[in-house]
Amino acid sequence: MAAAVAASGGSGLTGTLGGSLAFNSVDREVTASIEGSSRILINGTGDLVITASDSSQIDVDTAGAAAAISLAGGSAKSFSVGVAFAKNDVRNEVQAFLRNADSVDITNGSVIISAERTGKIKARTAAASLAASISGGSALSFSGAGAIALNSIAGGTR
Numbered sequence: 001m002a003a004a005v006a007a008s009g010g011s012g013l014t015g016t017l018g019g020s021l022a023f024n025s026v027d028r029e030v031t032a033s034i035e036g037s038s039r040i041l042i043n044g045t046g047d048l049v050i051t052a053s054d055s056s057q058i059d060v061d062t063a064g065a066a067a068a069i070s071l072a073g074g075s076a077k078s079f080s081v082g083v084a085f086a087k088n089d090v091r092n093e094v095q096a097f098l099r100n101a102d103s104v105d106i107t108n109g110s111v112i113i114s115a116e117r118t119g120k121i122k123a124r125t126a127a128a129s130l131a132a133s134i135s136g137g138s139a140l141s142f143s144g145a146g147a148i149a150l151n152s153i154a155g156g157t158r
Contacts, residue, residue: 002066002082012072012135019064019083019127026056026089032096032115040104047109052096057120062086064147067130076135082127082145088152090119095158117157123149 002018032052034040042048064084070076096115098104104111125147133139 003068005069005071006078007071009073011074012070012076012133014068014070014078016066016068016080017083018066018081019085020062022060022062022086022088024058024060024086024088026058026092026119028054028056028092030054030092030094033099034101035097035099037101040101042106042109045108046106047112048104048106049112050096050098051112051114052094053116054092054094055118055120056090056092057122058088058090059122060086060088061124062147062149063126064145065128066145068132070133070135070139072133072135073137074135075138075140076133077140078131078133079142080129080131080144082129084125084127084147086123086125086149088121088123088149090121090153090155092117092119092155094155097158115157117155119153119155121151121153123151125149
């Protein structure tokens with residue numbers, strides 16, 4: 001939040017810029033594996049289960065606000081800009097595998113291999129701005145606000 005007030009018997013000028021920036025990134029590699037085993041043996045009842053999962057999430061709030069007030073007997077000018085920006089990236093690779101095993105023997109069961117990736121981004125941005133000029137002569141005010149969130153979820157599942 002940014003704020004400014006100017007008071008003058010002659011001319012008055014105020015200006016403010018208020019803002020917030022947020023940059024968030026998750027970058028992971030998740031692997032579940034059995035690799036290079038000469039023999040895998042399960043006697044009796046049971047499954048061979050290999051599971052890899054990732055559920056990364058980003059939750060972000062950004063807000064920017066600005067206010068400018070100019071009071072003058074002659075001319076009054078004020079400007080105010082409020083901005084909020086968030087950039088969020090989730091980039092994850094998730095993999096599960098059984099590789100280079102000479103033999104897999106399961107008496108009474110199954111081989112279950114699974115990989116799951118569920119990324120989530122919740123971004124809220126808000127911006128506000130106020131400019132006011134009060135004078136006995138001329139008055140000019142400018143006020144602007146903008147909010148943006150750029151979100152990206154990428155990666156792979158194998």
